[in-house]
Amino acid sequence: MTLQPTVLPDADAVGDAVAAMILDRLAATDGSSFLLGCPGGRTGQPTYDALGRLAARGADLSRLVVVMMDEYVVPDADGVLRCVDPDLSYSCLGFARREILGPIAAGCRAAGTVAPAEIWLPDPATPGAYDDRIAAAGGIDLFLLATGASDGHIAFNQPGTPRDSRSHVTELGEATRRDNMCTFPEFTRLDMVPTHGVTVGVDTIAASSREVVMIVCGEHKRDAYARIAAARTYEPDWPATIAVECKNPTLVADRAAAGL
Known part of the structure; x- marks a missing residue:
């Protein structure tokens, strides 16, 4: 099948719509933790x-658990790959603390409600344990997805990633690293961008999520939007097409990405 896109005026309208969807899904659950899969950036x-x-x-977001897609990894003094320092601006863990839970916590303080605080992240030493942890929790309630503009990567899954891939450490291709130079302007040279990351797999997303929302915004993602909107099945050369094989998928875009 192909995805029927919802096209909204701009990225802010997309954000409002997706946030309302999250709140609706959270309210419909039974009071247990609500796992929200999140991209950085x-x-x-x-x-x-x-x-x-x-x-x-006053919205109750106290049960929200932020499940991050991926993290950059670098070798330590012994050559063992470790997650980057969360104080770095490009750390996905740091991003989750500052840019995901930060605004929510500020809102909760203003409303006098309880803020969520739990963030999950894959460990490069035991990436498969991330899939086990997600499964033990009953799966991801809603996974927000993003696509690379130039190569269709999803999380850190590179073009050519097998459909059955689970959480793993991967080498990052040049196109992915250049995309991330746009996200983090302090990367002024390609050699400043880490070359490896730990990531959920393509099948982690498809098999472990009850619902997914692929978000595509900006004129620079017109090709990505067209590719995903036309896909009928997973295409390994554009991993973000896994959205069409997920349970309860939605494609939400702004007019710039849709070419309107």
């Missing part, structure tokens, strides 16, 4: 900001 930012505004209006 620009794509999810309007949604995270909108969640902060909802929290300030």
Whole structure:
């Protein structure tokens, strides 16, 4: 099947709509933890900001658990790959603390409600344990997805990633690293961008999520939007097409990405 896109005026409108969807799904659950799969970077930012505004209006987000897609890894003194320092601006863990839970916590303080605080992240030493942890929790309730503009990577899954891949450490291709130079302007040279990351796998997303929302915004993602909107099945050369094989998938884009 192909995805029927919802096209909204701009990225802020997309963020408001997706945040409202998250709140609706959370309210429909039974009081247990609500696992929200999250990308780092620009794509999810309007949604995270909108969640902060909802929290300030009294929305109960206390049961939210942020399940991050991936993290950069670098070798330590012994050559063992470790997650980058969370204080670095490009750390996905740092991003989750500052840009996802930060706005929500500020809103909760204003409303006098309880803020969520739990963040999950894959460990490069035992990446498969991430899949086990997600499964033990009953799966991801809603996974927000983003696509690479130039190569269709999803999380850190590179073109050519097998459909059955699970959480793993991977080498990052040049196109992915250049995309991340746009996300983090302090990367002024390609050699400043880490060359490896730990990531959920393609099948981790498809098999472990009850619902997914692929968010595509910006004129620079027109090709990505067209590729995903036309896909009928997973295409390994554009990993973000896994969205069409997920349970309960939604494609949400702004007019710039849709070419309108």
